[in-house]
Amino acid sequence: MSSLPRIARALRRTVLQAIPTVIGIVILNFFLLQLAPGDAADAMAAEAGSATEETMAAMRERFGLNLPMLDQLLTYLNNLAHFSLGYSPRYSMPVSDLIGQRLPGTLTLMAMALAIALLIGLTLGSLMAAFAGRLPDRLISIFSLLFYSVPGFWIGLMLIVLFSVTLGWLPSGGSGTIGSDLSGWAGIVDKARYMVLPATSLALFYVAIYARLTRAAMLEVRNQDFVRTAYAKGLSPAVVTVKHILRNALIPITTMAGMHVGGMLGGAVVVETVYSWPGLGRLAFEAVMGRDYTVLLGILLLSSLLVILANAVVDILQTWLDPRIGEL
């Protein structure tokens, strides 16, 4: 049986489930944000440091804040229905453009962080499983938990002090050498240099999670009957681990990794602040502070789509990893 129909089914299911979620998010957040004290005009006036009655009124009109709340919601939903995320008067540009500018940066950062976290996590987790219950297991466990327990901004700042200020190896912030026209390999190297520290800061928190998950999954799978079957065939422990245990153990880990995509966007707020990384997390924070609802709603919508997309990717990955999925 080909896996394509299964994947298609999984995707359709995901999309169908996503629609009410997305609508729910829009409505919930819309009213939630209405509860926040102050509006975009207040925030912009605060930022500007001066205002008059006329400018306040003009701003409220531009933001549509003078309309009844329900009208604002309907306008927004109407925009959405026409595949528009609306316009941010604060940034003087369409929200979709604004998000579009930041999306690639955020996505690469998240992807890199996830890759680093998975790489280190899988390695540590496999080691822990191999030494389960013994000293190395406990030590690695504490070691990984330390990274989990240290506040992310502190790690971030310390990495800057060490690698940028003291050693001068890596840039302290930003996402690339500005104004340089590097392309090809040099361009990639440049981007990578800027990404190492923020991605590592973001990843360290998740290392503990993946390490522990890997350990648990490996131990779980290690005791499964089919592993015994594999040993009974006369396979060596290495072959059994690679061919039989690892692939099965990856299944819960991919689930978790998919789940973290949404969480990383939130966690990125702090990291992006520390590294002045032009990402969505920071934009979301600024949108909250600026009461720029269209932008915030846009980001929340996007992040929910991102989560849904990540789930779909995980589904596909798991369909490939585990032939049982999607059969029913």
Next chain:
Amino acid sequence: MSTTDLNAPAIALAGARQGAARPEASALPEWHNVRAPDARTTLTAAVTVPPGRRELRIFFSNPNALFGVTFLSIMVLMSIFAPLISPGDPLNMVTTPFLWPGQDAAYPLGTDAMGRDVLAGIVHGSRISLFVGLAATALGLTVGVVVGAVAGYFGGWVDDVLVRIIEIFQTLPNFVLLVVLVAIAQPSALTVTVAIAIVSWPMVARLTRAEFRAIRAKDYVMAARSLGFGCARIIFTEILPNALPPLIVTASVMVASAILMESALSFMGLGDPNVVSWGSMIGSGRELVRTAWYLTALPGLAIVFTVLALNLIGDGLNDALNPRFSEERS
């Protein structure tokens, strides 16, 4: 792994421990299916310990868990006796600012930018940090368990609706939601606590729901239904006690995450200004991280060790609670 469909890191961490190896002392064979019918007879029939004793023994034979309990006990004692250890308001500006640790014997951990005693801050801060951690967890756990239990037990459209709601909360980036909530409610220890609870309940709900769905199909729940037990009775006396072990493990990790979230909020300037918490100490010391790093490092260490202790306790609980019950539930 009933918990793999969880979103939040905290719970993930708890989830990651599901199915961990059995303690080495156990005499159980490792293969799952080495059993003929009635196999467990011989394994357990002779054991006549009341439940709990065995778990405690396993728990306290784990050095990591023991360390966690010891450290946390010290922290709790410190928070209880804070007014005795360090009398007076820790926010008081008592002496010269920027005394380094050890510089003045009266202020062994030094003073901050405003001349406040760092030791007093850490001692009193334990109250708020632990309070926020425990209260947010208690609240999140209560809401999450109720929602998860209702969704998992009743299924059908109730489940559909609740799962949608859970999903909405889970899809939102946690920290962004937290910031929005605190921005709405204005930062205070109480609002921060409630906000953290609001972002953490969905994970609990999901976990509870998964456990309830699994346990609901057990014969003893069938038996309870066939005996005419009411829904509340089945939920609270039949299912919940059996769903507790993973929830207990999760709770210890949730306390840790709540403390971390509080500190991150303080970092972003959204902490309660009228009380000292470890997070707020870090928040106010963060600008000085280059010149007076001890101002962030000391409360940071308090957080790290407390979070570590809680996680180690979670680990230990998992080892102690899981094996037998994973078997009972299998």
Next chain:
Amino acid sequence: MNAIVSPAAFTPAPGNGHRLLEVEDLSIRFGASDPVKRLSFSIDRGETLAVVGESGSGKSLTALALMRLLPRNARIPNGSIHFEGTNLLDLKDRQMRAVRGRDIAMIFQEPMTSLNPVATIGAQIVEVLRLHEKLSRKAARQRAIELLDLVKIPDPAQRIDDYPHQLSGGQRQRVMIAIAVACKPKLLIADEPTTALDATIQAQILELLDELRRKLSMGLLLITHDLGLVSRWSDRVVVMYHGDKLEELATADLYAPDRHPYTKGLTQASIRLDEEVHYTAQTLAEVKVARSTDGRNIYDVKPPERRALPIPATDREQLLVVKDLSVTYQGGSKASKALDGASLTLAKGETLGIVGESGSGKSTLSKAIMRLVNSQEGSIVFQGRDISRLGAQQLQPVRRDLQMIFQDPFGSLNPRKTIREILEAPLVVHGVSNAAERRQRLAETFEHVRLPSFVADRYPHEFSGGQRQRIGIARALILRPSLVICDEPVSALDVSIQAQILNLLVELKTSLGLSYLFISHDLAVVQYISDRVIVMKDARIVEESDHRTIWRSPKTDYTRALIAAANDKGGRPLAPRPQLHAAAL
């Protein structure tokens, strides 16, 4: 009643010169306990040796020890395992790996979990061929197809790329066998190979194993708890109890008079379809093992007792009348019918047996009657009242009269509650608010199920399976119901325990005037306990008859097939077993 002290002195019969495996003085140790103690036995080429024992006898551990696949925390403090003259315990890990899968192969109990779910069956067979036979990818695949053909998987060239979940349980076990015999091992260990399978499949699998044994001239070590299997498929039998080997004997002698009392008890306690025993005529034999003061086991058999109970009249007052009952499960987008227009009646005092293989709808029927699942069509008239549409409130008084005993004694008791709590809760729910009365009812029920009342404050995990099942029965009886639905009440129990529980159920029925709806996949059990029998297949009732007619003149092919399978596996050896002749693959 005769009781002797074990272990019985026994000298193995001298070998025939083709000794394949020689186990001597083997012990296995976990921590402080030895689940296998000083075990010795041997297997010759081409021979089938059965190791028989109930749970905890150590038979499966023995099998794993032969493969050196014991769990990490197990040790072998003494003994040797000589395979073709080499002590396997002396081999290095690398050398042992070369033995596994090539010289000694093994089949496990659970076909559902013994195959890697994420690899195709072909890949899993090819793997072992490439490892030991060093075949090319292509050649290995070709051989894998041949092997699948050999184990009678239809259309092997097609199925080779299937994943395990696409196969039925029986097919998966065939694949396991294909993997095991791929390298023509000299010894094949089959650990409860058919326990998890339906009766009709069991016979086929054993047939296949026996055929392969002959074709490949393998030694076969058959590990099982099922005496029926042993008598049909083995040459010699080793009987184990609690890590001790009690005796070794030729299969033909299994039913001879001078056996170890435990063996005797086991053979008497197990019911066979062709013996046509009925509860009205006799009780079942019970094996009892007690521990003497010096720590040794004392074995005791309580032989069957004759009796003459009346067969309840079926034309008396109808307690339960089910008409055209249908249940449809709404699983996502598609609906599946789990029960399709079932109709039955049950008179007061009657036991109605329901047989059928897994998935035939037996359990759904029982749950629908219990109102644990909702039925979409039809009616359930219980005590003259249609209960199929009652709400929870109206159902409450009905539940008192309608109770259920569950299959798995490990899953049916809340592990977090004491026995007292488990048994008193129903009384509280049904309004017995007087504590003294509850205590009294509890004591009474304990007496009914033959449990000492001092166990009331213990937790379920402190009890054995048989004891737990008694507690389950007590819970069903404490409300003094008139109809008890028994859903596979003995299928998770060892033979000796099964007999005890069945005897108890019969006793309770007569003394308390109960009616039973008795569900089981085991025809012999149903034959023993039922007054009337219903056969189910694919969510439908296909046949109904009284307890004698249905076995003697079954009306449908399906029933006939069920009976044949049951007899096939469980009968005394009717003809001499085919003798060994070496045949190449």
Next chain:
Amino acid sequence: MTTHPRGVLAPTRRAFLLSTAALALIGTLPGVSFGAEPVQGGTLTVNIGNEPPVLVLIAHTAGQSVYLSSKVTEGLLTYDFDFNPKPLLATEWDVAEDGLRYHFKLREGVKWHDGQDFTADDVAYSIQALKDNHPRGRATFAQVKTINVLGPHEIELLLEKPSPFLITALASSESPIVPKHLYEGTDPATNPNNIAPVGTGPFIFKEWVRGSHVLYERNPNYWDAPKPYLDKLVYRFITDPAASVAAIETGEVLLTVGANIPFTDIARLQASPTLGFETRGFGYGNGITRAEFNFDNKFLADPKVRVAIAHAVDKNFIANTVYLGHAKVLNGPVNPALAKFFTPDLPVYEFDPAKAEAILDEAGYPRGGDGTRFTLNIDPTQPAGAPRQSAEYIAQALDKVGIKTTVRTQDYAAFVKRVYTDRDFDIALEGMSNLFDPTVGIQRLYWSKNFKPGVPFSNGAHYQSAETDRLLEAAAVEPDAKKRFDLFVDFQKQVVADLPALDLVAPDSFVIFDKRVVNHTLGAEGFGSNGADIYLAS
């Protein structure tokens, strides 16, 4: 100087003299080149902390935009450190004796970055747009009755009443001249040019990557060739204080202005031989920190309570501990940096908690059983940093005299809503800019007619004083500098006596720069100038 004369194309005598005077002045200043030859080329990376909302300040006043707007979009004039005007797009100007007519001759041969000619029509349009849309321009140009284009490069403004501050309001960042052909018929506030500007300035807008940076490139056709010297100008937005410091130290940014640099790091950075500090050039800011009292609070409505509070708070503690000495203690509402209007001659409420307690006792607010007289809230404008620390200090200081004070923090938008719309506050701890003139920057806070709930940075105290109103209104239209100064001195005395707000400190502002960066601060605009003179010394 000989090869690249600083003069204009066709300098009038007066303008020439002015610029020479300016040159002479500049030549005596430290940190500024004299004799050294400006170097062409190089990239200057600047950290301005928060990201600006727009790049052209035609309808906005955002602080961060000042450093970007002026580089592309120039104004009519530029100023020396004493706010003496110098030519920019206007080459000649004069103001009528009665202060009711302003006449400008505009620079010829200037082209917009898109190739169009710069003319008087652009100026006329821009001033009208500022009058209609700019939050401060509405006040600055309020008296402008007519704008007459007298020729392609000549324009006059006719005023209703004198606006003595108008001539100082024509800097690039305060009153930018925008291309009419791109704005006409649109809403200036939302015109796309605001985020991708076309101007006349020395730098051409290249790109704005939101959240990351703005990139400007050298305008090769700048009217003041061979300026500008820099090839590229990069603005970065590093919000985290520690990261800002790291960026300076690593040399990733060569100049930091307006970013949040922890005071503790300043001492360390000052020790660096490669870094320079500039505290001048904030003539358009002149921020002060003040605690504003809500007169609608029954306790604070009592002048004695306000006086008691003034005695209870040690401003030196705030200056020395919170600002680590990088602030000057204030006795009145005017920042000493706004030298033209500053007077040291004001009454002082000396720090004396005992006196404060005595006043409170006498005013009828005795300490209760728990030692508390009454309770108040204090809301700092920012939830972190100096404002919050100051608020925490004041809360403690007031606690000591028996006024139980709670600090409430919130984000900026919530603060603005709380104080100016909901008026749900007792003491608001604010940072306020004096700006370039008291009529523009100070009057709004004290004028009773500017008590406008809903309008941020208005008279939040709800302070009403006929005398104060009179002084402010008179000063606003007084063309004579001396008379005007006297009016403002009287005004200062009045509000110090009335205490609608307790003025605390004037924090120092800094430009932290790599010493290779030359000519970044040449006048009152500081780095808010057009930046044509900046070069990187090799």
